[in-house]
Amino acid sequence: MxxxxxxxxxxxxxxxxxxxxxxxxxxxxxxxxxxxxxxxxxxxxxxxxxxxxxxxxxxxxxxxxxxxxxxxxxxxxERKERLNFPISKRTRFSQGIGDQAREARSVLVAASREIATAEVARWLKLAPGAAVVRLETIGRADHRPVSRATSWFPADRFADIAEIYGAIGSITKAFRELGVADYVRVVTEITATHAEEGDLADLELSPGAIVMNTRALNADLDGVPVQYSISRFAADRVRFTIEN
Amino acid sequence: MxxxxxxxxxxxxxxxxxxxxxxxxxxxxxxxxxxxxxxxxxxxxxxxxxxxxxxxxxxxxxxxxxxxxxxxxxxxxERKERLNFPISKRTRFSQGIGDQAREARSVLVAASREIATAEVARWLKLAPGAAVVRLETIGRADHRPVSRATSWFPADRFADIAEIYGAIGSITKAFRELGVADYVRVVTEITATHAEEGDLADLELSPGAIVMNTRALNADLDGVPVQYSISRFAADRVRFTIEN
DNA sequence: TATGGTTGTCTATATCAATAGACATTTTGA
DNA sequence: TCAAAATGTCTATTGATATAGACAACCATA
Known part of the structure; x- marks a missing residue:
C-alpha cells in the first residue's frame, strides 16, 4: 500500500x-x-x-x-466512496447523483430578495443595482450533507422561484414552471480551501477539512444568464468529472 | 472582512x-x-x-x-494570486498560463518504460501487459512549482517521447514530432486531498496543505488515447475553469 | 525630536499531542 | 479449551501549542 x-x-x-x-x-x-x-x-x-x-x-x-x-x-x-459529479453543459445536482446514492435531494434553508452585488451583477449581466433572488441550499445524499450552495437569480424573471423551489425541490422543474424550458452550464470554476467555520456545521465537517468551491453560471438557450451559484462541497465525499 | x-x-x-x-x-x-x-x-x-x-x-x-x-x-x-487553468477540449499546460505568469515551463524529472498497470491500460485502452512510457514532470510558473504530473503514453507509438520532450520541453510539440498533429482532452476528473509526503518537497508545500488531483485523458483526432495523466496541483496557487 | 503605533524578544504557565510500557478484554480458530 | 491476535484502558514522560504579561527596537509623522 x-x-x-x-x-x-x-x-x-x-x-x-x-x-x-x-x-x-x-x-x-x-x-x-x-x-x-x-x-x-x-x-x-x-x-x-x-x-x-x-x-x-x-x-x-x-x-x-x-x-x-x-x-x-x-x-x-463501514462506509466508503466519493460521489461523482459530472460537469458538462447539462450539469444538474440531483440528476448525476441519483444512480450513486439511494437518497439524494437538495433542501432550501434560506431565501431572500436583495440588490445584486457588483460581482453577482457582473456574472448575471445585470445593471448595477438590479434586484436578485438569493437561495441557500444544502445538497444531501444518503443522509449525509454533500454541498452547500448560494444561488442568485434575476428577480425580474424569477421573483417566485423560492416558493416554487421550496414546494417542488428541483431547480430544473422550478425553471420550467417559470418559462425556462431548458438551460445549460456556461462556465464552472473550481478551487479548494480549508473549511470555514460556517460550513463546518452544515457539511458536518471537522475543522481542517477540505472544501471544494465552485462558481457556476447557468444560462437559458438564448444565452441569457439565469443562475449564478457559489457552492462548497465536502472534498472527501465528491469527485468532479469533466467530459469533453 | x-x-x-x-x-x-x-x-x-x-x-x-x-x-x-x-x-x-x-x-x-x-x-x-x-x-x-x-x-x-x-x-x-x-x-x-x-x-x-x-x-x-x-x-x-x-x-x-x-x-x-x-x-x-x-x-x-509580498505575493498573491492564483493561476487559472482553463479546462476544455484544448487544455494544455503552458498555453493557458503564459499570459498570467512571467515565466512558465514544465520540466522532466524522470522517465521510464514499463508495463501498463490495469488502471493505465484501461484508460489508454491498451491490452493487458502492453508497454507504456511514463514521464514525471513538474510544472512551474514564476519560479514556484505549481503541479507535479505523472503521464503515461502507449510505448508502441511514442517510444521516444521522453527524449523529444526533454529536448523541446513541450508535450504538444513532442506529439507533433511523433505524428500526432493535434489532440483533445477527453475527460478530466478532479479531487482534493491533503498533500502526501512525496509532494511536499516537489511542490514546496508545508504538511497539511491541500493538493488538487486531476486524472486526465488526451486522445488524437481519431479518438485513440495518446496520454493518460495524474497531476497534483498546489491548491492555494491554482483555480480551474471549465468553459462549456 | 518626541510620540504613538508596530514588530521583535523574553519569561512563565497550562494544555494538547506523541511516545512508551503494561495489562485487561474480546474474538477467532486450532 | 487454550492460545494467538486484536482492540480497550491505564500511568508516566516529553515536547509542541497557546496564553499571558512585560518591555525593547524600530518606523512614520506631527
Missing amino acids: AGQKVQRQTGVALWRQIADRIRASINQGDFDETGMVPPETALALQFGVNRHTVRSALAALAQEGIVRAVQGRGTLI | AGQKVQRQTGVALWRQIADRIRASINQGDFDETGMVPPETALALQFGVNRHTVRSALAALAQEGIVRAVQGRGTLI
Missing part, C-alpha cells in the same frame, strides 16, 4: 495526517478484500508512529462513521 | 488555521488598499487568540514568501 513515514512538527497533528491517509486508502479500495483496516500495530509500524497515535486517527475515522472498531476482531470499514 | 473566531482542539494547530484564513483573505484582495496585513494586535482581537498565535501564523506565511514583516511598520503583502 501507500508510502511510509509521516511528518513531524508542523501545525497539523500526526493523528490527523494519518487519519487522512487511511481515509484515502479506504476510498481508493486498498482494503476491499478484507473489508477491514490493518491491525493497529501494523499501521503503527507502517507509519512509523506509536500505536496510540494510530488509535487517535482511527477514533477520528470512527467519529466520521467511516470505520467501526470491534474488540478482539479488528476495525471494520 | 471575514468571520471571527477559530476552532479549538482538533488536530490542526490554531496558528495554522489562522494562517490559512489570512492567506485566503490576501488572495481574495481584502487588503489591497493598504498592501499590508492588519496589525498583529488587531488580528489577535479579530480571531480571538493571543498575539503570539497570530505571530506564528504570520511567520508561516512569511516562510511561504507571501508576507514580509517590517519592524515598526507592519506586515507587507
Whole structure:
C-alpha cells in the first residue's frame, strides 16, 4: 500500500495526517478484500508512529462513521466512496447523483430578495443595482450533507422561484414552471480551501477539512444568464468529472 | 472582512488555521488598499487568540514568501494570486498560463518504460501487459512549482517521447514530432486531498496543505488515447475553469 | 525630536499531542 | 479449551501549542 513515514512538527497533528491517509486508502479500495483496516500495530509500524497515535486517527475515522472498531476482531470499514459529479453543459445536482446514492435531494434553508452585488451583477449581466433572488441550499445524499450552495437569480424573471423551489425541490422543474424550458452550464470554476467555520456545521465537517468551491453560471438557450451559484462541497465525499 | 473566531482542539494547530484564513483573505484582495496585513494586535482581537498565535501564523506565511514583516511598520503583502487553468477540449499546460505568469515551463524529472498497470491500460485502452512510457514532470510558473504530473503514453507509438520532450520541453510539440498533429482532452476528473509526503518537497508545500488531483485523458483526432495523466496541483496557487 | 503605533524578544504557565510500557478484554480458530 | 491476535484502558514522560504579561527596537509623522 501507500508510502511510509509521516511528518513531524508542523501545525497539523500526526493523528490527523494519518487519519487522512487511511481515509484515502479506504476510498481508493486498498482494503476491499478484507473489508477491514490493518491491525493497529501494523499501521503503527507502517507509519512509523506509536500505536496510540494510530488509535487517535482511527477514533477520528470512527467519529466520521467511516470505520467501526470491534474488540478482539479488528476495525471494520463501514462506509466508503466519493460521489461523482459530472460537469458538462447539462450539469444538474440531483440528476448525476441519483444512480450513486439511494437518497439524494437538495433542501432550501434560506431565501431572500436583495440588490445584486457588483460581482453577482457582473456574472448575471445585470445593471448595477438590479434586484436578485438569493437561495441557500444544502445538497444531501444518503443522509449525509454533500454541498452547500448560494444561488442568485434575476428577480425580474424569477421573483417566485423560492416558493416554487421550496414546494417542488428541483431547480430544473422550478425553471420550467417559470418559462425556462431548458438551460445549460456556461462556465464552472473550481478551487479548494480549508473549511470555514460556517460550513463546518452544515457539511458536518471537522475543522481542517477540505472544501471544494465552485462558481457556476447557468444560462437559458438564448444565452441569457439565469443562475449564478457559489457552492462548497465536502472534498472527501465528491469527485468532479469533466467530459469533453 | 471575514468571520471571527477559530476552532479549538482538533488536530490542526490554531496558528495554522489562522494562517490559512489570512492567506485566503490576501488572495481574495481584502487588503489591497493598504498592501499590508492588519496589525498583529488587531488580528489577535479579530480571531480571538493571543498575539503570539497570530505571530506564528504570520511567520508561516512569511516562510511561504507571501508576507514580509517590517519592524515598526507592519506586515507587507509580498505575493498573491492564483493561476487559472482553463479546462476544455484544448487544455494544455503552458498555453493557458503564459499570459498570467512571467515565466512558465514544465520540466522532466524522470522517465521510464514499463508495463501498463490495469488502471493505465484501461484508460489508454491498451491490452493487458502492453508497454507504456511514463514521464514525471513538474510544472512551474514564476519560479514556484505549481503541479507535479505523472503521464503515461502507449510505448508502441511514442517510444521516444521522453527524449523529444526533454529536448523541446513541450508535450504538444513532442506529439507533433511523433505524428500526432493535434489532440483533445477527453475527460478530466478532479479531487482534493491533503498533500502526501512525496509532494511536499516537489511542490514546496508545508504538511497539511491541500493538493488538487486531476486524472486526465488526451486522445488524437481519431479518438485513440495518446496520454493518460495524474497531476497534483498546489491548491492555494491554482483555480480551474471549465468553459462549456 | 518626541510620540504613538508596530514588530521583535523574553519569561512563565497550562494544555494538547506523541511516545512508551503494561495489562485487561474480546474474538477467532486450532 | 487454550492460545494467538486484536482492540480497550491505564500511568508516566516529553515536547509542541497557546496564553499571558512585560518591555525593547524600530518606523512614520506631527
